[in-house]
Amino acid sequence: xxxxxxxxxxxxxxxxxxxxxxxxxxxxxxxxxxxxxxxxxxxxxxxxxxxxxxxxxxxxxxxxxxxxxxxxxxxxxxxxxxxxxxxxxxxxxxxxxxxxxxxxxxxxxxxxxxxxxxxxxxxxxxxxxxxxxxxxxxxxxxxxxxxxxxxxxxxxxxxxxxxxxxxxxxxxxxxxxxxxxxxxxxxxxxxxxxxxxxxxxxxxxxxxxxxxxxxxxxxxxxxxxxxxxxxxxxxxxxxxxxxxxxxxxxxxxxxxxxxxxxxxxxxxxxxxxxxxxxxxxxxxxxxxxxxxxxxxxxxxxxxxxxxxxxxxxxxxxxxxxxxxxxxxxxxxxxxxxxxxxxxxxxxxxxxxxxxxxxxxxxxxxxxxxxxxxxxxxxxxxxxxxx
Numbered sequence: 001x002x003x004x005x006x007x008x009x010x011x012x013x014x015x016x017x018x019x020x021x022x023x024x025x026x027x028x029x030x031x032x033x034x035x036x037x038x039x040x041x042x043x044x045x046x047x048x049x050x051x052x053x054x055x056x057x058x059x060x061x062x063x064x065x066x067x068x069x070x071x072x073x074x075x076x077x078x079x080x081x082x083x084x085x086x087x088x089x090x091x092x093x094x095x096x097x098x099x100x101x102x103x104x105x106x107x108x109x110x111x112x113x114x115x116x117x118x119x120x121x122x123x124x125x126x127x128x129x130x131x132x133x134x135x136x137x138x139x140x141x142x143x144x145x146x147x148x149x150x151x152x153x154x155x156x157x158x159x160x161x162x163x164x165x166x167x168x169x170x171x172x173x174x175x176x177x178x179x180x181x182x183x184x185x186x187x188x189x190x191x192x193x194x195x196x197x198x199x200x201x202x203x204x205x206x207x208x209x210x211x212x213x214x215x216x217x218x219x220x221x222x223x224x225x226x227x228x229x230x231x232x233x234x235x236x237x238x239x240x241x242x243x244x245x246x247x248x249x250x251x252x253x254x255x256x257x258x259x260x261x262x263x264x265x266x267x268x269x270x271x272x273x274x275x276x277x278x279x280x281x282x283x284x285x286x287x288x289x290x291x292x293x294x295x296x297x298x299x300x301x302x303x304x305x306x307x308x309x310x311x312x313x314x315x316x317x318x319x320x321x322x323x324x325x326x327x328x329x330x331x332x333x334x335x336x337x338x339x340x341x342x343x344x345x346x347x348x349x350x351x352x353x354x355x356x357x358x359x360x361x362x363x364x365x366x367x368x369x370x371x372x373x374x375x376x377x378x379x380x381x382x383x384x385x386x
Contacts, residue, residue: 047177047356051138051214054360056162056172064268067202070154072367075208076121076283083123085116100128100227100343101326109335110136110148117151120337121208125283129225129338131328137212137335138360142167146362152208153364156199159252159268160259164360173347173359182349192349195226195318196294197340198363201252203273206340207366214358216330220351223328223336225343230324231317232278232289237376240287244374246277247300248291255295274300276371281342289314290369292344318344330359341366 049055087093091106109132112120124130137145146169149155155169162172175181185192198206211223232240250273256266277299279290291314299307327348328336338345340363351357 049177049215049356049358051358053142054138054164054170054172054214054358056174057165058162058264060265062265062267064157064159066269066271067204067365069203069368070365072153072204072207072365074121074282074367075118075152076125079118079122079283080115081122083119085113086119086123096129096131096326096328099230099324099326101131101225101328102127102129103131103133103328105133107132108136109337110140110144114151121152122283124208124337124339125281125342128227128229128343129326129328129336132335132337133331134333135212135335136333137210138214138333142170145360146170149210149362149364153366154204156202156206156363156365157267158199158363159270160256160264160266162264169362171361171363173357173361175357177356178354179356180354182352185349193224193319193346194294195315195344195346196292197228197290197344198361199252200275200290200292200295200340201250201255201271201273202365203271204365204368205250205275206363209338209340209361209363210335211338211359211361212335213330213332214360215356216332216359217351217353217355217357220348220353221355221357222330222348222350223345224348225326225328225338225345226318226321227324227326227342228289228291228344229281229286229342231321232287233377234317234321234324235289240278241374243277243289244371247274248277248296249274249298249300250295251297252295272297275369278371278374279341279369280372281339282367285372286342287372287374288342290341291318293318341369 086107088106091104094103094105096102109120120130140148142164146155146167150169156171157168158171162174164170164172182192198209235243252270253272256270259266275290277289277291279288280286281288291311293311293315296311298304299310302310328334
């Protein structure tokens with residue numbers, strides 16, 4: 001089979017010479033908790049949280065300004081493709097599937113030098129998802145974890161999620177010990193799958209992302225990923241060509257409304273942003289189907305029925321493509337690093353034991369999504385499409 005043809009790596013358009021605000025300069029959000037001290041959440045009864053410094057606090061009455069554009073630097077463009085600083089002797093990389101994902105052992109992320117961090121950015125772009133085992137990341141001081149990930153770009157402060165006290169750059173996913181909300185979920189839904197790429201309504205959505213486990217059930221609660229570049233390549237050349245030039249509306253209004261209706265807050269005014277439906281990765285040159293059902297609402301220039309018809313097809317394309325998905329299993333000491341630009345993901349609510357599921361995510365923003373022209377890939381024989 002002919003090799004996959006990709007566009008050569010290109011630089012993302014420079015949008016501003018203004019440097020992004022350093023992490024230390026971001027105003028601290030004081031979290032008070034809407035209900036005050038909650039003994040079940042804070043102490044966990046007989047099963048307290050393993051990392052109480054990561055327990056969620058909710059802000060009250062905090063208003064964040066709109067995000068300003070910043071100049072993004074793609075670290076993967078500086079990487080040595082032989083990975084001498086990341087994949088040293090003794091490191092094992094076991095593919096999860098033939099298409100995407102790998103488990104890595106023998107690397108301590110916290111000890112990587114800058115060259116190793118650049119190589120990590122490139123390897124994640126290539127593998128999509130990397131599960132690093134036996135990590136000390138959760139043991140680091142919170143400021144050290146934040147500073148580490150800030151190497152990859154300005155850290156996103158989520159407008160409506162709880163955070164550890166004093167660290168608004170850390171997004172928390174937390175189901176407390178004994179949580180029973182899964183039963184409520186399945187009274188109104190048949191499954192827990194909700195495909196998305198994080199906060200794509202932002203003008204500069206995330207790139208490389210760090211998610212690390214603090215507590216997890218012995219079995220279940222995994223995160224499922226799909227390769228959005230493979231999803232694009234699976235489409236016929238004629239369909240690929242039709243998608244090029246189309247743009248979609250990514251909306252954050254529904255997320256803000258859901259936060260308020262569930263007793264939370266939206267700390268930043270919600271926005272919607274128009275992005276290309278097919279984007280290009282700045283490090284690999286690959287074309288990516290940049291779509292996710294959680295945030296995409298409309299294809300620009302199409303009537304509602306036409307837009308819905310196309311979006312429903314893309315929904316089914318993702319849902320049925322188990323052969324371009326991977327499901328790394330959460331284990332204590334695991335850090336999963338993925339590239340939000342070239343993947344979508346969903347949590348899986350499938351455990352009924354009541355065990356705590358507690359994860360922390362640190363999310364650098366990346367470039368403004370951009371599109372390079374469609375071209376017939378090497379190996380395709382449909383010359384009529386030229």
